[in-house]
Each structure stands twice: as structure tokens, then as C-alpha cells.
Amino acid sequence: MEKEKHVVVIYPHPDDESFGAAGTITAFRKQNVPVTYLCGTLGEMGRNMGSPIIANRETIPKIREKELRDACQVLDIELELLGYRDKTLEFEDPEKVANHIQTILEQIEPSLVITHYPKHAVHPDHNALGAAVIRAVQQMQPNDRPKVWAQAITNTAYEDLGLPDISHDIMKYLDKKVEAILAHKTQAAGILGSFKPESKKMETMKEIVKERLGKEEFYIWKFS
Amino acid sequence: MKQINLKQVQQLLNSFLNKTVYIHLETTNGAYASHLNKAANVGAFIRNAKVNLSHCTIVQDKDTYRVGLKMDNGWIYAEGITHWELYEETKLLMAGHDPDGRLMVALQLSETPFEN
Ligand SMILES: [Zn+2]
Numbered sequence: 001m002e003k004e005k006h007v008v009v010i011y012p013h014p015d016d017e018s019f020g021a022a023g024t025i026t027a028f029r030k031q032n033v034p035v036t037y038l039c040g041t042l043g044e045m046g047r048n049m050g051s052p053i054i055a056n057r058e059t060i061p062k063i064r065e066k067e068l069r070d071a072c073q074v075l076d077i078e079l080e081l082l083g084y085r086d087k088t089l090e091f092e093d094p095e096k097v098a099n100h101i102q103t104i105l106e107q108i109e110p111s112l113v114i115t116h117y118p119k120h121a122v123h124p125d126h127n128a129l130g131a132a133v134i135r136a137v138q139q140m141q142p143n144d145r146p147k148v149w150a151q152a153i154t155n156t157a158y159e160d161l162g163l164p165d166i167s168h169d170i171m172k173y174l175d176k177k178v179e180a181i182l183a184h185k186t187q188a189a190g191i192l193g194s195f196k197p198e199s200k201k202m203e204t205m206k207e208i209v210k211e212r213l214g215k216e217e218f219y220i221w222k223f224s
Numbered sequence: 225m226k227q228i229n230l231k232q233v234q235q236l237l238n239s240f241l242n243k244t245v246y247i248h249l250e251t252t253n254g255a256y257a258s259h260l261n262k263a264a265n266v267g268a269f270i271r272n273a274k275v276n277l278s279h280c281t282i283v284q285d286k287d288t289y290r291v292g293l294k295m296d297n298g299w300i301y302a303e304g305i306t307h308w309e310l311y312e313e314t315k316l317l318m319a320g321h322d323p324d325g326r327l328m329v330a331l332q333l334s335e336t337p338f339e340n
Binding site: 045047048049050051052053056057058059085087122123154155189190 | 225248250252254256259269307309311312315317319321324325326327328330332338339340
């Protein structure tokens with residue numbers, strides 16, 4: 001892996017960073033590369049309330065913010081909250097969101113940005129924020145632009161986009177990834193359980209992470 | 225949240241009668257329904273709708289409950305409610321969860337707006 005100056009990860013939900021990029025983030029931190037997570041929302045409209053239920057619709061934002069801070073501590077990365085509301089990103093003015101992100105990127109001056117691949121990231125918030133990030137970087141002077149790695153998570157990504165440019169086997173960092181995912185206490189069991197509903201045991205969760213999340217793949221965005 | 229107690233929740237519902245009330249109403253099967261299960265993604269929410277209620281009723285149907293709130297010009301309805309909580313001593317939160325604790329429906333009443 002090329003040595004980066006600063007990596008900025010931009011996803012909309014607390015836990016996207018852990019499920020999507022914990023291994024890649026850990027690899028950068030091992031090289032002492034600073035990593036900042038710009039998290040779009042607090043997952044205010046999430047369905048997973050913990051099992052047993054510990055959250056309600058009004059307490060979930062605070063609980064998820066705490067979980068996110070814990071996960072960022074596990075991953076040893078900086079956190080900045082963008083302050084949007086879960087499920088509403090695609091209805092915001094795209095230009096405003098792009099300008100907002102551009103301002104932050106111009107402060108941090110990262111060499112690499114990681115985000116979702118617009119239209120290929122399943123959740124409307126993923127697609128909308130990914131598009132805003134691409135737009136923000138596109139608006140920058142070509143010489144100032146960081147590289148962008150876009151993550152596609154649809155079931156048909158390979159057919160639609162071809163094989164990803166970057167494929168990280170993150171088995172070396174599996175324990176870290178599992179630890180980061182489990183920091184999202186209200187989310188981990190529900191989400192991992194939806195892959196394999198029959199068991200919620202720790203060992204099974206590790207197996208699921210290995211099987212389903214053992215690779216982190218990205219497409220290098222080509223700016224016109 | 226706790227399992228619904230019909231009497232207690234009905235009493236609390238009555239306390240919102242003939243006042244300006246803020247409503248949060250929501251139903252969802254999750255943003256990944258079609259991704260994971262080939263189900264259709266369906267959902268809707270409204271937060272901080274301001275209404276006036278003239279009659280409020282919660283009804284039991286086996287293990288779940290339905291709530292109907294009569295407004296001056298129409299109705300608010302939720303089914304599949306399983307849990308409730310009196311939040312910050314004034315806000316009545318009701319929700320329906322699946323066996324894994326995932327929220328499927330929520331109906332909440334408050335005399336002050338819910339946090340944006
Ligand atoms: Zn997400």
C-alpha cells in the first residue's frame with residue numbers, strides 16, 4: 001500500500017466505517033497515517049434498538065454517537081460529525097452538501113478519500129453522500145484533488161462495474177474489525193444476524209465477519 | 225421500553241386530549257429489505273406533525289396493539305405496537321419490534337416538539 005499523507009473516510013452512518021473499512025483503516029494506522037472519519041448522520045432512524053432492546057427512537061442518536069466514538073477509539077482515528085439526519089441526505093441540496101464537504105477537505109488536505117460508490121451502495125444515504133463527495137472533489141483544482149476510493153456494495157457490483165481496482169484481504173486485522181463492529185452494540189447483533197439469523201454467539205459473529213466482510217474493495221474514481 | 229400495559233397507556237393517551245400535540249409516526253422494514261431478502265423497501269415517517277386530538281384508543285389484538293387517534297379532520301393509526309415508554313416524563317413513546325428488537329413501527333406523542 002502506497003504511503004498516504006492523510007486519509008479521510010466519508011460515510012453517512014455510525015458503523016459504516018467499521019463494517020466497510022475497518023481493515024483498511026487499521027492498515028493505514030499501522031503505517032502511522034492519520035485517518036479522519038466524517039460521519040454524515042447519527043443513524044437517527046436506525047431499526048436496530050439492541051437485542052435485548054436498550055434504545056428507543058429518541059435515545060438512539062445519543063447511544064449511536066457514543067458507540068461511534070468508542071469504535072473510533074478502537075480504530076484510533078479522528079471523528080467529525082457532519083450533522084445531517086438519517087434517511088434525509090438524498091433530499092438535501094446536493095450543491096450545499098458538496099460545498100460543505102469541500103470546505104472540510106480543503107482544511108484537512110487529505111491525499112486519499114474513501115466513500116461509497118454513488119448509485120452502487122444500496123442505501124439512499126450511501127448513494128447521496130458518495131455523490132456529494134465525488135462532486136466536492138470534482139470542484140477542486142485538479143492538482144489539489146485527493147485520490148478517491150469508492151466502495152460499491154450492491155449484489156451486482158462486479159457485473160455492473162467490473163472488478164474493483166483495490167481488494168484488501170483484511171484477515172490480518174480481523175480481530176480489530178470485529179472489535180470495531182462490536183463497539184456498535186445496538187447494531188452489531190442485528191446486522192450480523194441478518195446474514196445468518198440462527199446464531200448470535202461471539203464465535204459465529206467472527207465467522208460471519210470473516211466470510212462476509214473479510215475483504216474490503218474499492219474502485220479508484222476517475223475524474224474527467 | 226416495556227411491554228404494553230393497556231390500562232396505563234390508555235390513561236396516558238387520554239392526557240393528550242384536546243391539546244396541541246406533536247406526533248412522530250413511522251413505519252419501516254429497513255433500507256436493506258430488497259438487498260437481503262428480495263422484499264420491497266417500504267417505509268414512511270412524519271416527525272413533529274402538530275395535531276389536536278379528540279379521542280384516543282389503544283386496542284389489544286393477541287400479542288400486539290393498535291392505536292387510533294381521532295383528529296378534528298381525520299385519523300392517525302398504527303398497528304403492531306408492542307412496547308411503550310414514558311420518555312422525559314412527558315413524551316409517550318410506543319413502538320412495535322420484531323423478535324430481534326428491530327423497530328417496525330413507532331407512534332409517539334408529546335406536548336413539545338421532538339428533537340429535530
Ligand atoms: Zn450505512
